[in-house]
Amino acid sequence: MDTKKKILDVALTLFSEKGYGNVHVGHIAEGVGIKAPSLYKHYKSKLDIFEAILKEMSNRYDKEVSYLSITGSDSELDANIFAKISEDELVKMGIGLFHFFLHDEYECKFRKMLTIEQFSNKELAELFSNQYINEPLKYQTGLFQRIILQGQMKNENADMMALQFYAPIYLLLTLCDREPQREEEALRLLEKHIRQFSRMYKE
Amino acid sequence: MDTKKKILDVALTLFSEKGYGNVHVGHIAEGVGIKAPSLYKHYKSKLDIFEAILKEMSNRYDKEVSYLSITGSDSELDANIFAKISEDELVKMGIGLFHFFLHDEYECKFRKMLTIEQFSNKELAELFSNQYINEPLKYQTGLFQRIILQGQMKNENADMMALQFYAPIYLLLTLCDREPQREEEALRLLEKHIRQFSRMYKE
DNA sequence: GTCTATAAGAAGATAGAC
DNA sequence: GTCTATCTTCTTATAGAC
Numbered sequence: 001m002d003t004k005k006k007i008l009d010v011a012l013t014l015f016s017e018k019g020y021g022n023v024h025v026g027h028i029a030e031g032v033g034i035k036a037p038s039l040y041k042h043y044k045s046k047l048d049i050f051e052a053i054l055k056e057m058s059n060r061y062d063k064e065v066s067y068l069s070i071t072g073s074d075s076e077l078d079a080n081i082f083a084k085i086s087e088d089e090l091v092k093m094g095i096g097l098f099h100f101f102l103h104d105e106y107e108c109k110f111r112k113m114l115t116i117e118q119f120s121n122k123e124l125a126e127l128f129s130n131q132y133i134n135e136p137l138k139y140q141t142g143l144f145q146r147i148i149l150q151g152q153m154k155n156e157n158a159d160m161m162a163l164q165f166y167a168p169i170y171l172l173l174t175l176c177d178r179e180p181q182r183e184e185e186a187l188r189l190l191e192k193h194i195r196q197f198s199r200m201y202k203e
Numbered sequence: 204m205d206t207k208k209k210i211l212d213v214a215l216t217l218f219s220e221k222g223y224g225n226v227h228v229g230h231i232a233e234g235v236g237i238k239a240p241s242l243y244k245h246y247k248s249k250l251d252i253f254e255a256i257l258k259e260m261s262n263r264y265d266k267e268v269s270y271l272s273i274t275g276s277d278s279e280l281d282a283n284i285f286a287k288i289s290e291d292e293l294v295k296m297g298i299g300l301f302h303f304f305l306h307d308e309y310e311c312k313f314r315k316m317l318t319i320e321q322f323s324n325k326e327l328a329e330l331f332s333n334q335y336i337n338e339p340l341k342y343q344t345g346l347f348q349r350i351i352l353q354g355q356m357k358n359e360n361a362d363m364m365a366l367q368f369y370a371p372i373y374l375l376l377t378l379c380d381r382e383p384q385r386e387e388e389a390l391r392l393l394e395k396h397i398r399q400f401s402r403m404y405k406e
Numbered sequence: 407g408t409c410t411a412t413a414a415g416a417a418g419a420t421a422g423a424c
Numbered sequence: 425g426t427c428t429a430t431c432t433t434c435t436t437a438t439a440g441a442c
Contacts, residue, residue, distance in 0.1 A: 017322060019225075019322075019323075120221065160396055163396055167371040168370040175332060189363075192362075193367065200403050
């Protein structure tokens with residue numbers, strides 16, 4: 001097994017639960033199954049481990065964006081699929097997105113880690129905003145612009161539609177990060193939200 | 204000047220910037236203008252300071268809720284005011300609320316502190332959810348129910364209207380906590396959101 | 407690459423003078 | 425109520441054997 005990789009896994013788990021400052025190299029080592037000094041054969045410092053996580057997750061993110069087209073400038077392609085789907089399918093899409101964000105192991109832990117560390121420096125603040133605010137809004141704005149052009153929805157501001165569609169998803173996601181036991185409740189609200197949103201904007 | 208109170212002020216400021224684990228009693232003492240051991244004449248431990256902040260902010264919150272009626276079960280009263288106001292006045296109300304949450308010194312620091320510490324135990328998670336999710340949604344649901352009854356808005360689910368009205372405010376608030384330089388942008392989006400929301404649901 | 411031993415310093419907290 | 429001095433423990437990191 002790749003120890004260097006396992007160190008990042010364990011560290012990400014601990015950082016996402018307690019935050020960087022409350023995790024000690026001894027805890028990470030214990031999770032990996034080695035002694036603390038052995039960590040230093042793989043990474044030169046605790047900060048080095050943290051930065052390796054950022055780099056690793058940045059790579060993962062880039063791959064997912066280009067593969068799943070969750071965000072990015074590729075909403076042109078999706079709109080054709082989107083425009084033809086029913087309200088039921090829109091719900092299915094929203095819930096699928098929600099599930100992925102909430103249950104993908106790395107996605108979830110990384111988001112919690114950034115939530116804790118977002119105020120500690122400007123780079124982490126920007127990273128959080130880009131990944132969880134700017135990019136999703138940009139993508140969904142493009143999507144709604146297409147849907148409007150195709151006459152499926154009312155000719156309102158697409159960026160506000162994206163905000164009004166996405167903000168509840170974001171709120172429910174951060175709610176479930178904090179209180180995982182409320183996932184069922186969140187899913188009910190999410191479905192109701194998308195159905196009502198769909199009904200209000202339908203042309 | 205009240206040293207005991209000043210300790211809480213300084214500690215809250217530091218906790219909201221760096222998180223509990225990254226703040227040391229020496230830092231707090233320095234901010235207050237005394238030496239670390241002197242802190243222990245006022246509080247018996249670092250954790251004791253943290254808990255005193257929670258208690259203090261809980262008192263502040265109770266007073267504000269009952270005084271400003273921002274949340275609570277008093278939406279019956281406000282609906283009469285609300286129902287008669289124009290879209291412009293609805294915008295003014297939303298922006299006023301946003302400004303208060305964002306610029307009230309204690310409100311802002313406490314929210315950041317809870318954001319950082321929300322995953323460290325269940326009580327803090329519940330506190331965050333109650334104060335920034337459950338209570339605002341409950342209040343606004345009551346408000347929209349009244350507005351619907353008075354025939355001012357479409358007869359849709361009031362709880363979804365509350366979610367769709369409040370979630371963008373919440374998203375923009377957390378955005379400004381993270382990147383204060385984006386406040387102007389957030390205010391523009393907020394106004395656009397409320398105007399579009401108002402237009403979509405207007406009967 | 408992993409271990410034990412240990413350095414070097416930081417951090418929370420106490421004792422006791424003033 | 426504040427200070428200096430100090431204790432104890434924790435924490436990161438290094439040295440060097442295996």
